[in-house]
Amino acid sequence: MLGDSTAVGLGDPLPGGAWRGVGPLLADALGVDPAGYLNCSFTGARIACVRAEQLPAALAHRPDVALLVVGMNDTLRSDFTPHRLAADLDHVLTALARTGALVLPVRYHDHGRVFRLPGSLHRALRARIGDLNGAIDDVVSRHGVPCLDLDAVPGTYELSSWSVDRLHPSELGHRLLARGFSDLLGDAGYEVPSPVSLTCSGGAQVSALDHVGWLVAKGIPWLWRRGRDLVPHAAGIMLRSAADRRRCGPVQEEAPVTAH
Template sequence: MLGDSTAVGLGDPVPGGSWRGVGPLVAAALGIPPAGYLNTAFTGARMRCVRTGQLPAALHHRPDVAVVIVGMNDTLRSDFDPLGMARDLEHVVTALQAVGATVVTMRFHDHSRVFRLPGPLRRALTARITELNDVIELVTRRHGATCLDLGSLPGAYDLAAWSVDRLHPSELGHRLLARGVTELLADAGIAVPSPVSLVCSGGVAPRTVDHVGWLVLKGIPWLWRRGRDLLPYAAAIVARSAAESWRARRVEPLELEAAPRPAEQ
């Protein structure tokens, strides 16, 4: 498992204060013992982090299956670089395939349907996610990897599939991801002896105080930090939209004036 906080398992806490998430659920479904499972992911990871900080350990492990969940942290930064991300992801995918791994990537969903943002920020983030998905889809198709489309995953937009922050999957959400991954692996001919159950068990159910605590201590500060990072891009989108609207209003009367008048009878 390589990637960011979703790959770490955030949103699916277990007793003892650690995280479980999609990785261990996939490993259990495939019958991989704990000693055979490696998770190199860490919170905040970006595409370049996976290439430089996580890939070497993954290659040394020589996995049969590698799941890569990364890119959303890139969309939230002012130095968002689709071309650089494409090069990094291509390097990661081809290197993993070279050691015999079946690689599964993930195409991201419409975050605005589960996490409410002000209009300009929502449009800015949606545009970024579209570019990110284009990168993931291009690299995946070019190298014959497998890609799970989160937006078309059944239940992906149910609020029960999301943790208190609406950014990370809940236990149910992680189970949905794990089931989606293992179904793709089964289609690729990989044995899945223990299909992933969607019945939640073994995790810690969130409490109301967790919702309030996250909002005050993490949610608002996070929105402020990332909003500041996205604000210039959001402002550019608003300005471009306003300019296009202004040009449309200017061009339409001119076109009407230039249109030939019907001949008088």
């Protein structure tokens, strides 16, 4: 498993404080021995982090299958550069393919619909995600590997699929991701002895007080840090939109269409 905090398992806590998430859920479905499962991911990771810091350990492990969940953190940073992201992603897929691994990346949904961002920030993030998906699509097409489209995963835009921060999947969300990956593996000819259940079990019970504590201690500070990078981009979109409206003038109503 390579990637960011979703790959770490955030949103699916276990009793005792550890995280579970999509990787272990899928490993259980495949019947993978725990000793054969390696999670190289860490919170805050970007695609360049996967290439520089996570890939060497993954290559040494020589996996049969590698899940890659990364890219959303890149969309929130001021140095967002799609062609550089594509180059790093291409390097990761090429290196893992040389070891015989099947790499399963993801392409992203419109997360502004989940997080309920203000209009300009939502448009800015949606544009960034579109550019990120374009880079991912190009690399996936070049390598001919399956890709999990999060926009098409059932339940993606339902709040029950997300933890209280609306940034990370809930236990149900992680189960939906694991099932999506297992479907791709089944289509690729891999045996899935125990289909991923969508019934939540084994995770820690999270109280309303836990939710509020997370939001105050981590959620709001996180949004403040990331917003400082995204807000200038959003402001640029607003200014360009206003300039376009001035050039085009008032919108004319279309004449009604008359049937003949």
